[in-house]
Amino acid sequence: MTLVDVSAAPALPVRISGVQRRFPAPDGGERVVLRDIDLDIRPGEIVALLGPSGCGKSTLLRLVSGLDRADGGEVTIGGTPVAPVDQRSAVAFQEPRLLPWRSIERNVELGLPRGTARQAGRARVGELLRLVQLGHATGLRPRQISGGMAQRASLARALARNPGVLLLDEPFGALDALTRLTMQDLLLEVHAAEPATIILVTHDVDEALQLADRIVLLGGEPGIPGATIRRVLEVGKKRPRDRGDAQLAILRTELLSLLGVETHHPEDYITKAIKAQRAKRLAEPAGPDA
């Protein structure tokens, strides 16, 4: 797939080191939301952030985007610290955040990098809208479209920017199962055509397994306030991936048990599979395509 080109930014590495974020608590004190986050993301890598609701996934994404500042530690993009509102990244927020007075097309236009030629910009917007299956809705206002459509428009807006780092906060959360799969494939196609570093927040374990090079599990630990990285799983399979793949199934089981979800597999099957998988990974730690 090739898209109408606008000043393409090369994929950039993201480094999160020792990041902490506290928020004022209602009782006047402070509440630690994120602590000791260390994560090194390679240029062009797709990382999925997984974790229970309220653990700080959106907060972490905001820290990377520069919209929020860490209370401790540092986030760098391409080796330099993120600026307030860093233009090297583009965000698709958890809410669509479309401007109600603009048509969908004009909302997506907002994402174009500054200084894009009019013609090229229009062409790219039109193309992205077709890709997210909104070709028929370009002239509509946000209040005239469904939640899922709005979310796709918001995704198109972020893609329009063609950034070095793409930050997607539950980009497919409001979509039906089928559209969701289609959009996942679309994202991979866009990524193949215009490789950006992607950090993707999701609640969907299968989505993470389908898209991510690595899955980062955020969560709390007993007795310590604030969430941190509990586990990083290297998926290490070439994309596109077979959704029924056996190895993915094992990873899924592991992820679900880490998330505390009852999987209803026979007990010994889970434990056996996970143990085998762990042993294998320990034996060959660098093998991405093991």
Added chain:
Amino acid sequence: MAASPEYLTGDSVVRGGAAGPTPDPHVTGEAAALVAVSAYGSSAVERRRRGGTPWRWVLGAILPAVLLALWWAASHLGWVPVFKLPTPESVVLAAVDLAQRGVLWEYIGISTQRVLLGFLIGSVVGLALGSLVGLSRLADSFLSPTIGAARAVPSLAWVPLLVLYLGFGEDSKVTLVAIGAVFPVYTTVAGALRHVDPHLVELGRAYGFHGLRLLSAVQLPAVIPAIVSGLRLALAQAWLFLVAAELLGSTMGLGFLLIESQNNGRIDRLFLAIIVLAVLGKITDTLVGLLERQLLKRWG
């Protein structure tokens, strides 16, 4: 998004002053409330409520007709002495007389000009001040106490000072009208800008907008409904202040016609002036209302 309550009351004062026997079906306060309701939501309800269904016009015309009939009866049947209540015909005759001498058009022209000029200047200043105070906390702390105090000064209190500084000419009158128009726009715009959806502002910032570009891309469009209702209130205030300006020291205009008629005991002309003010106020308000509807269609 709603106009501040002070202005809603302020508006009803204006109505009481400027509106003659014609009752106003689109009370501006109601319009402001509607704007608030329909800021983002469906405007279908609004359209239905304000739509030009013929029976609405009929309904709206009933009360003026009744008032006219009562007026006619009261003056002709001697319920009220003629020196207090002229007959409707005599008012029409006064109008014809003044029109033939060209004075009526001159007065209407000059008064309308003063209102429109003052309204324009006041709106621009109000928009600028409101944007500044609504967007910058520093400007808010720095300016709003002073502006609030200036707003509290009754309109008539400015007149002697303006006459002293600017003389009896157009400048002092247009300035007074502008003073009247500034505050409704200022208050509604500043208030609305403070409450623009922070998510949308953040979105704008995330996509590289700041300063004036952010203002024009996100913040101003978001408060268009509030701006328009502020403009509507400002227009009503402008007419109020116009009469204040013309009552004291002028040689032309509808306010002058009022005071002159009072001095000459020409109650027919006095009534004429009041009715003309009501009609002009209603016409300009309707025009702004049309503008409002267009803008809401585009930005609402």
